[in-house]
Amino acid sequence: MRFTTRLLTTAVIASAFAAPAMAEGTLDKIKSSGVIVLGHRDASIPFSYLANDPTKPIGYSHDLQLKVVEAVKKQLKMPNLQVRYNLVTSQTRIPLVQNGTVDLECGSTTNNLERQKQVAFSVGIFEIGTRLMTAKTSGIKDFPDLKGKNVVTTAGTTSERLLKAMNAEKQMGMNIISAKDHGESFLMLESGRAVAFMMDDALLYGEMAKAKNPGNWVVTGKPQSFEIYGCMLRKEDAAFKKVVDDAIKATFKSGEVNKIYSKWFMAPVPPKGLNLNFPMSDEFKALVAKPTDKSAEEM
Amino acid sequence: MNYNWDWNIFFKSTGIGSEIYLDWFVSGLGWTIAVALMAWIIALLLGSVLGVMRTLPGKVLPAIATAYVELFRNVPLLVQLFMWYFVVPDYLPEPLQIWFKQDLNPATSAYISVVVCLALFTAARVCEQVRTGIQALPRGQSAAALAVGFSIGQTYRHVLLPQAFRIIIPPLTSEFLNIFKNSSVASLIGLMELLAQTKQTAEFSANIFEAFTLATVIYFVLNMSLMTLMSLVEKKVRIPGMMGGAK
Numbered sequence: 001m002r003f004t005t006r007l008l009t010t011a012v013i014a015s016a017f018a019a020p021a022m023a024e025g026t027l028d029k030i031k032s033s034g035v036i037v038l039g040h041r042d043a044s045i046p047f048s049y050l051a052n053d054p055t056k057p058i059g060y061s062h063d064l065q066l067k068v069v070e071a072v073k074k075q076l077k078m079p080n081l082q083v084r085y086n087l088v089t090s091q092t093r094i095p096l097v098q099n100g101t102v103d104l105e106c107g108s109t110t111n112n113l114e115r116q117k118q119v120a121f122s123v124g125i126f127e128i129g130t131r132l133m134t135a136k137t138s139g140i141k142d143f144p145d146l147k148g149k150n151v152v153t154t155a156g157t158t159s160e161r162l163l164k165a166m167n168a169e170k171q172m173g174m175n176i177i178s179a180k181d182h183g184e185s186f187l188m189l190e191s192g193r194a195v196a197f198m199m200d201d202a203l204l205y206g207e208m209a210k211a212k213n214p215g216n217w218v219v220t221g222k223p224q225s226f227e228i229y230g231c232m233l234r235k236e237d238a239a240f241k242k243v244v245d246d247a248i249k250a251t252f253k254s255g256e257v258n259k260i261y262s263k264w265f266m267a268p269v270p271p272k273g274l275n276l277n278f279p280m281s282d283e284f285k286a287l288v289a290k291p292t293d294k295s296a297e298e299m
Numbered sequence: 300m301n302y303n304w305d306w307n308i309f310f311k312s313t314g315i316g317s318e319i320y321l322d323w324f325v326s327g328l329g330w331t332i333a334v335a336l337m338a339w340i341i342a343l344l345l346g347s348v349l350g351v352m353r354t355l356p357g358k359v360l361p362a363i364a365t366a367y368v369e370l371f372r373n374v375p376l377l378v379q380l381f382m383w384y385f386v387v388p389d390y391l392p393e394p395l396q397i398w399f400k401q402d403l404n405p406a407t408s409a410y411i412s413v414v415v416c417l418a419l420f421t422a423a424r425v426c427e428q429v430r431t432g433i434q435a436l437p438r439g440q441s442a443a444a445l446a447v448g449f450s451i452g453q454t455y456r457h458v459l460l461p462q463a464f465r466i467i468i469p470p471l472t473s474e475f476l477n478i479f480k481n482s483s484v485a486s487l488i489g490l491m492e493l494l495a496q497t498k499q500t501a502e503f504s505a506n507i508f509e510a511f512t513l514a515t516v517i518y519f520v521l522n523m524s525l526m527t528l529m530s531l532v533e534k535k536v537r538i539p540g541m542m543g544g545a546k
Contacts, residue, residue, distance in 0.1 A: 091498065095507055099300045114505040117303045150405055155486075155495065156502030161314060168316040177405040177489045178499070187385065188489075193400045193408075235301055 026103050026233065026240035027076065035082040036072060038065055039096060039105030039232070042087055043183065045206040047126070047229070048107040051270035057085060060264035064125050064248055064257075065106035065231065071247035090156055094118050097232045104244065106231040108203065110158055111295040120237065121230035122244045123291040127284040128200040129223025130159045133186075133208065135216055138195055142221045144172075152177040152185045152194035159198045162224050182207055200227065202265070202278060209274035226283050226296045245293065252288045308506040309513065320500050320510075327496030328517060334413055334492060335479040341418035342425050342478065343471075349422060350429025351455055364426060371423035377484055379420055384412040384488045409490040413482070421478050428470050432463030465536055472529040476522045493517060 030036045040057035041048040047061040073081045086102050093109060096102045097119050111121040134140045140149075143166065153159045155178040167174045177194055179185040186207040189197040197204065204219050211217060231248075233240060251257045258280075263269075265278045292299070309321040352364035371379070388399050388408075399408055436459060444454040486495035497514040501507040 091501065091507070094505060095302075098302050114503065117305075118505045150401065152489075155489070156499055160499070161503060164315045175405045177409075178491065178495070179489050180487050191385070191389070191400065192397075193405065 025237050027072070027243070029100070030072060030081070030103065031076050031078070034078070034080075035084050036069060037084045037086050037101065037103045038062075038069070039086050039088040039093060039102035039107070040065075041089075041107040043181070044108040044203070045210070046264040046269045046276060047202075055085065058270065059107075060260060061106040061108065061125060061229070061231070063260045063263075064251065065104060067251050067256075068104060068106075068122075068231070068244050068247040071243050071250075075243050093232065097234060100234075103240075104231055104233050108200070108229055109232055110227045111230040111293070112158070112227075113295060113297060115232075116295065118235070119232045120235045120241055121232060121293050121295075122241070123248050123293045124228035124230050124287050125248060126202070126229040127281065127287050127296070128202045128227050128229070129281065129283065130162060130198060130225050130227065131201045131204065131219055131223050132196045132198050132221040133189065133204040133217055133219050134196040135189075136218050137216075140196055140220065143224065146172060146174050146196060148173045149196065150175045150177060150194045151196050151198060152179055152188040153198045154179055154182050154185045157199065158225060158227055159200070163198050166224070183210075186211070198224075201281075202276075205265075205276045205278045209269075209276050210272065214274070228287065228292075228294075228296045230293065245291075249291050252291055257288055302508065303506075304509065305506055306509055308500075308504050308509050311504070313500075313503060320504060323491075323496040323500055324493065324513060324517065327491060327493035328521070330410075330485070330490060330492040331479065331482050331521075334410065334417065334482040334485055334490070338414045338417035338421060338482070339475060339478050341414070342421035342474075345418065345422040346425025347429050347460075349426035350433065351460070353426065353430045354433045355451070368423045368426055371420050372427075376416070376420055376481060377487070380413060380416045380484050380488065383416045384409065388412075406490060409485065409488045412488060413485040413490055416484075417478055417481055420481075421474060424474050424477075425471065428467045428474065429463060432467035433459050435466055436462055462541075465533075465538065465541075468529065468533045468536075472526060472533075475529065476525055479522060479525070480518065 040059075040062060042050050042057075044059070044061075046059050048057050048059040048065075050056075051058055069081070069083060073079055086096065088096055088102060088105060088107070093102075093105050093107070094115065097105055106122075106125065108126075109115075111124065115121070132140065132143070132146075140146065151163060151174050153163050153176065160176070160178055163174070163176055166172065167176060177185075177188055179188050182199065182203055185197050185199065188194045190211070197207075199207075201219055201223070208214050208217050208219070231244060233244060251260070261280055265276050265280070268275045309324070310319055312318070313320055313323065349364045349367055352360045353368075355361060388396055391399060399411075403411075440458055440462070441454050444458040445451075449457065482492060483494040485492045486498065489495075491499070493514060497510050501510040504510070
């Protein structure tokens, strides 16, 4: 019986996705094609985004991604390895890694247990806390102040899940708005539809830096969770994963990560030349000291 | 492709209260139907009035209806939605603005915006169907009605519209189905209708293909049922001896 089910499942999958065989590892694929395909985002400031050149992403995660490319070049002895960019969205990033379109995605992707069933994650490249942004004059200091208020968060994020769970468990009577992206979430906050915006703190600082009057806003509240961002690659590809992990660990060990961090979080960044002023958190310092590919929930 | 299929995902906990993912799809379907039906009722009424206006004698009324159609038919639906949701409320009088943006439940204000948007957009299309329905009738119909002493109102009410509406049931069915499909734009302003719940399930569970497959099936079954219903209506109201109907 179980055999039949499995056979049936296999048949269905095989017929539905007569995809090119992905039995070969990513390194073999890169070697035979001479190209590595990097997945990037368009507006995850300052992790991976497009600013002045629409064909080339920039950002903190992208700088680490380029470190991996250097390591792959060395490993395969291919100094002329070509880099191709492929824009991904939060909805396409997992399938595009799985089906072989993208070899390595580095952006602002949280490593969690659900995603680990579909893809592999590199060692963590960043750690955030989920907090609130609100107007300085709103009088909101922490999550309990949100009772009965309109609160916005971005659809499909961990913050959305936490906020909804908190609302159900503590019966806070919040009206939760799920906006389609961070920019729109901030618009909801700015236009007065919501009194607070819950999101990853680094992204909140990113939105604040884009605001008309950055001084009107404040990031506040006790972090409701910590999340580790990682680069995504295909599962069961130990050889490629080792190259990726080793390259990232090397930048951590040499302290180069501090330089990259300062460049994106403590200095003006394109396109508007704004400074996020987001010092490195103790959680992230601990991650740099002890790199891991586990999700924050497993720690 | 090493995708990890799990069709049981719909029966697993979402991690929020005691909800399972299937609950999200059910509530999403509820919003989709609520948006589409309300918008359709308004679109049908407004579109019929505009369609009649376009065929009236004189210059002013037809011109107003034509301008309406051109405006709403030539601006992308998504742009219209953002206008109704983000721009228009900011030009309301202050108290109304605060009521709409802060006192109303966010789901209600999003619902109002998307219903207004879809209704006005679809009304332009219904208007064109009604106009062509009326113009498809032989000119002798209205001439004869006026000749026997009907007023213009009576001519439309008793002669032209009963025939025109029967002719345009098939294209109106398309518009009816379109409004269900177009209602998915509501997901972009945070209304948790079917597509929004699908995306949310995909993001939360990382079982993207299962989520979108279920959504596809739901939309398909919903629209097939509506189509069957409409063809029954068409048969029911058919006048024996007209338009190929059996006696």
